[in-house]
Amino acid sequence: MAYNEQQAMVNLHVMPEEYEEQDYFLMMEVMNAKSKEDRPLSRNAFLKEIGIDPDNLTEDQQGKEV
Secondary structure, eight states, X not given: OHHHHHHHHHHHOOOHHHHHHSOHHHHHHHHTOXXXXXXXXXXXXXXXXXXXXXXXXXXXXXXXXX
């Protein structure tokens, strides 16, 4: 927890008093948020990324649903 407070002070310029007054769970959610590029892809987005149109799958591409 001290490290997170240190990072907030150094990177976000949050004073210790401000940090300690904040809702802990909200602060952790904010500090652990990932950019859109770092988030996991949805199934459809992954298929599109590898060149497969999820709306027009062939029988070979469909396979079994998990």
